[in-house]
Amino acid sequence: MNTTVPSTATDIDVLRVFCAADGRHGNALGVVRDASTHPDEASRQALAKELGFSETVFVDDPERGIVDIYTPGLRLPFAGHPLVGAAWLLDLEVVVPPAGEVWVRGDGEFTWIEARAEWAPPRTLRPYGSAAEVDALDVPEPGEWIYAWAWEEEAAGRIRARAFPGRGDGIDEDEATGAAALLLTAELGRALNITQGRGSQLLTAPGPDGIVELGGRVRLEGTLTR
Numbered sequence: 645m646n647t648t649v650p651s652t653a654t655d656i657d658v659l660r661v662f663c664a665a666d667g668r669h670g671n672a673l674g675v676v677r678d679a680s681t682h683p684d685e686a687s688r689q690a691l692a693k694e695l696g697f698s699e700t701v702f703v704d705d706p707e708r709g710i711v712d713i714y715t716p717g718l719r720l721p722f723a724g725h726p727l728v729g730a731a732w733l734l735d736l737e738v739v740v741p742p743a744g745e746v747w748v749r750g751d752g753e754f755t756w757i758e759a760r761a762e763w764a765p766p767r768t769l770r771p772y773g774s775a776a777e778v779d780a781l782d783v784p785e786p787g788e789w790i791y792a793w794a795w796e797e798e799a800a801g802r803i804r805a806r807a808f809p810g811r812g813d814g815i816d817e818d819e820a821t822g823a824a825a826l827l828l829t830a831e832l833g834r835a836l837n838i839t840q841g842r843g844s845q846l847l848t849a850p851g852p853d854g855i856v857e858l859g860g861r862v863r864l865e866g867t868l869t870r
Contacts, residue, residue: 654681656695656868657733661725662820662844662860669843670863671820673729674700679712688714691870698815701726709739717813722746722763724822724846724858728755732862756859757822758851761830764823767791767807769831775804786812791824796839803828803838820844826856 657677660670674695679702682688692700692714699720702712711730713720722743731739731748732755739746743763749756772778772794781792793805805828807818819841829836829848838846847859 652681654678654691654870656700656870658697658865658868659729659733660863660865661729661732662822662840662846663863664843664845665861667861667863669819669841669845670861671699671725671818671841671844672697672865673726674868675726675730675733676700676702677706677734679704685719688712689717689719692716693813694870695868696814698818699723699726701730703730703734706734706736709734709736711739711741713741715809715811715813716815717811720765722759722765722823724757724759724764724826725820725860727757727759728822728858728860729862731755731757733864751859753861754847754859755862756857758855758857759826760854761826761856762854764826765789767821767824767827769793769824769828778804778806781806783816784808784810786810791821791828793828793838801834801836803836805838805840807840817841820846820860822846822858822860826858829856829858830854 657675659673663670674697693716704710713726747758767789790808796802807821825846835849849857
């Protein structure tokens with residue numbers, strides 16, 4: 645007798661993280677609330693590649709906030725926009741990627757996380773003389789992970805930035821990069837208001853003992869089933 649084993653469908657919440665004040669832009673994020681549908685690294689990596697979002701986060705324990713983060717091509721110990729997005733979606737007070745515990749707070753329309761800049765993967769922070777120079781950049785060839793930035797208004801801490809992962813995985817430009825914002829905040833030692841990509845907004849503030857706060861708006865776009 646032939647037996648057909650039914651496949652398990654996976655629901656993926658699709659968010660936009662670090663939206664502008666009018667709700668536009670933000671970086672796409674897939675959140676798999678029930679990570680048991682993809683229990684191993686290989687199946688998670690395959691789904692992240694299929695979805696093609698900048699990052700996809702798998703929730704292993706929603707009560708304790710334990711999560712696992714993937715780009716289309718690799719697993720990450722830490723990333724900013726997946727943690728802000730997952731914390732907002734699941735209403736968490738702490739979220740725990742492989743890098744360590746990340747505390748969360750809400751402040752009106754913003755969700756904030758506290759993290760250490762050294763948890764962020766290495767990026768080349770490349771300064772430019774003006775926002776117009778950053779706007780005029782072409783996407784570079786794959787290779788180096790570049791965070792291009794310039795002051796829009798230095799006294800007010802306003803930054804214009806664009807990010808080029810250089811991984812050759814289909815994400816030629818990252819719309820909003822929390823980890824790079826942490827690194828830049830640590831380097832400059834001051835609070836920043838960053839406009840990245842097409843118009844996403846990231847807020848940061850240095851804290852005590854090497855902690856940096858990172859905040860932004862999150863919007864739920866819908867749900868996919870795979």
